[in-house]
Amino acid sequence: MAATLRDVAALAGVSIKTVSNVVHDFQHIRPATRERVRAAIDELGYKPNISARSLRSGRTGVIGLALPELSLSYFAELADAIIQAAERRHLVVLLEQTGGGDRDREIAMLSSPRLQLTDGLIFSPLGLSTEDAAMLNVGYPMVLLGERVFGGPVDHVTMHNVEASKAATLHLISRGRRRIAIIGAHEGEVVGSAVLRVQGYREALAEAGIPFDPALICNVGRWHRADGAEAMRALIDTGVSFDAVFGLNDTLALGAMRVAQVAGLRVPEDVMFIGFDALDETKYSLPTLSTIDPGRDEIADTAVRLLVQRIEEGVTPRVPEVYLADYTVIDRESTAG
Template identity: 65%
Template sequence: MVATLHDVALLAGVSIKTVSNVVNDYPHVRPSTRTKVEQAIAELGYTPNPTARSLRSGRTNVIGLAVPDLALAYFAELTAAVIAAAEASGLSVVVEQTGTGDRAREISVLTNARRKMTDGLIFSPLEMGPEDVDHLDVGYPLVLLGERIFDGPTDHVTMRNVEAARAATEYLIHSGRTRIAVVGAHEDEVIGSSALRMQGYREALAANGIPFDPALIGPSIEWHRANGAHSMADVIARGVPFDAVFALNDTLAFGAMRALQEAGLRIPDDVAVMGFDGLDEAQYSIPSLTTVDPGRDWIARTAVDTLRERVRIDNTQPPTLKLAEFTILERESAPPA
């Protein structure tokens, strides 16, 4: 016979409500009581009915993840990390793509019908900005990723873009490079990854007495390989001297390295190259790419844990901002001094 909640309660000598609290992982259960219930569950081989649990608790054990585009390597690896972290917590993930350049679609993902099928949402907008902060005031647990909106009404897990970009630039400076080109700048951007990484770049130059040279900046609206190659080729064609490149993401760096090699420039002898994102692919490029790991896996785990706690315990506490630590991964394209 299949064991029931009632059978577990009888064997453990507790109420059915107490067994339910243990099964649903409620925090306010005495450790000794929890141990008795768990032992009874193991002895009887009791398996909770997920459908019944969902109906009773109002939870689905499914969370949503909305990212701009899985064709972008960073978001593909972030999604894989979120799914792994969720599965480790007994959760499933419904993934949605909002597209790039589509602010209306990003806003709609916050209210579409899928929200009724999930316990909460991890959301990484690419187009929404500070003027859209009111759209984040939703009636369910929401964890924000990225750099588009700060000081909103929701938990926010993100990277230290300015500090990491400054450290990456200073790494190049300390290795003897003083003419550092940038690939991937967004002209006139005030908020977002590009603006913050450019801020870190300029801070590093200023701190080391190196004047900022706008001729070294290669703009690119999108951050794909082709854009990196085109932006790098444009800097080369202008004849501006440089001895290093800071690509604002790894995918741009791969394109930039192709353009450098086609121009007959040796990496790192003639030009050192630094990326940003810590993509898995970076260690297999030729030469392997020195890059900034901004803490992607930590961001994924922390976002899942934060959302899970909001679902389990309380969604009324003040929002939190959690910042990942970063690491520079030293490889062949920019060896240390």
């Protein structure tokens, strides 16, 4: 049913290969021939068969994107940005969800045959840890996102977590707060966003001469709204005093903020809140949530750029590149005053 090179060639009265050459804009084609072929292509509505092309050339024009789950707004906004960045480079995105931090599923995904028709992968793990770095030595181009694995064998796009987190904490300190709770720590974790952000927090405290109080560190399981809410409830129940909360991501901060308000705390008067990620919804919460903008578009664009680079240069081994995106502190109502 669909027209093939053969059909176009027959209609234009040239060889199959000449049509292919026209499609690929090769040189050494007489303008008259080119026009004739173009006309035939339009008439038949010819579109190249990507499976055949890919079988022959080994390229599909599709990149894989593997992330935990789209229902976490952070990943939805990230996927949005990556799909747009890919489109700018004429690539389509095949989206794979690995679930909320399931290490085994993430590892299985890396060797899934579903990735076969993909030229490369942008991978945002949540369950892997640095010991798994070797697993990333797969046979295809890959770019790593996030803060789970460092020093792996692949290009890595991430951000200045420690500095950004320190800036967030200093922002609260500059507003006169000294009892700053953290929502979202991961007890016992060695590597990951949580660890880095807690580290930035501690550096800020140290710089300001504020003693570190472990009672202010709230551990959670995952980074959903419910976890933030639960952690805040627990914190209030302990009776510990606090005058500010740093949610290690926006979702945690929003969940926690709601519980604090229900408990009668005024934001920002009694407790200030700051989050991390600059989700769209932080602009519309009550009060609006201060947060850290991690430069999502920059991250997305760089990830796609690096992946394309890897795809194009083939298997030439090269020292993995690490790219750190810029961040900005966004000051909103939740830290006003």
